[in-house]
Amino acid sequence: MHTTFSLKNTIKVLSILLIAVLTSCASRKDIIYFQDEPVSDETHLENNYELSYKPNDILTIDVSALDPDAVRPFNLSSVMYSNNGGNLNNAGLNANGSVLRQTYLVDPNGNIEFPVLGTLNIGGKTRAEVTEMLKEKLTVYVKDPIVNIRLINFTVTVLGEVNRPGTYTIQDERISLTEALGLAGDLTIYGKRNNVFLIREVNGQKKYAKLDLTSINVVNSPVYYLSQNDVIYVEPNNSRVRQSTYNQTTGVIISAVATLATITAIIINSNK
Template identity: 75%
Template sequence: MNKKLNLNHSIKLLSIFVLIIASSCASRKDIVYFQDEPLNEDSQLENMSELSYKTNDILTIDVSSIEPAAVMPFNLSPVSYANTNNSSSLNANGNLLRQTYLVDPNGNIEFPVLGTLSVGGLTRTQATEMLKEKLREYVKDAIVNIRLINFTVTVLGEVNRPGTYTIQDERISLSEALGLAGDLTIYGKRDNVFLIREVDGKKKYAKLDLTSINVVNSPVYYLTQNDVIYVEPNKAQVRQSTYNQNTSVIISAVATLATITAILINSN
């Protein structure tokens, strides 16, 4: 009788321990990002053949001409700071920092001589033509070069190097962005890559299937500034994820408890 009671008691202890271990396992709800946003027709994104300027974009604008003196008033001078011991006032070549233009919440920049210019929503080509038109009153055959210097994309989830990446060019594909992040890990869900993009102040979403060649024809295959890419973990990775990652301790505890159970049983 005592043997049976000890056995039942040991089984209960083992059951409780197994439940504790099971409860430490992370579910998909605990692990996967962006789960509760339903995708609908309003969330579909259009093809961005050329990026357009948005609020908080930082631009450099250079105006040149065969008459350098004529364009001097339209170019911001490089800046320095009172204490030039601060290396942040120098660029990689040791030169003074260039001044830049910040696109304000209304899509405007303040340009020398010309005043307030609306560039929000314009592509680089459109903004260049607009500036050339306004400069014709002052400069003959002005050359305008505009660059976006804070074009970043963020790659999260099951990639080898998640992070935010600054893009030197003004065009990057989904494949190139994933390449910067070291490609997907073996645990990345390749048929469900999530993209978040802000359009006209609203967040929009898309999901992409990297296992299909047709992904290159997707309207969101080419990214725009501030896009966020998230690679969801597959089921195997979710199952392996636990709040307590010390597997060796768990195995040791189970073995110890099994030994105690065997001793209790054999002692009666």
């Protein structure tokens, strides 16, 4: 009778522990990002081989010419600062100092305030278009002006199953999807190669696309070359999702279940 009671209790404990294991596992919906909006393709996005300026972009614009004095009014002055409050040397620097270049911030209407020329609308224009516009306006004041424009806050964010997720600043103002994934250390073995998710802002609206890296045709995608502030998300595969559902408590429970199962088997065999 005592053995029967112990066996019944052991089986009951095993059942409770197995239920605990099953209920402790999170579902796929607890793990995957961006699930609520189905995305079929990226046909609503256009090729963007050359970036165009948008609100919140930060630019440096340098104007030069044979006569340096003639272009001085059209260049923002640099601000020299010291990190420790010490005196600056003749070069405008000390051991802990630096030169901070003033920049242009594109406002919500796509405008910048340019010295002498006033308000200029550059939203939606490419670097070549803005350069030509500035040269045309500056020619009234300067002979043969040279304009150099640089976007300094071109960033892309790579999340999910990559080796080094994070936000990356791009120096050359042009980067492809594969280059961005390369910066992030490539996909891990758990990343879904056929389901890479991209978020892009176009004219103030969020656009979405899904890409299949297993297909060579991905290089012909309208979103293969990235825009500033693009977000790339690599979805984990089922193996990673299953791994993510196990916590430390689950491991302890599984060990306990295995131990009790062994004890139960011994009890059953001893009563045969």
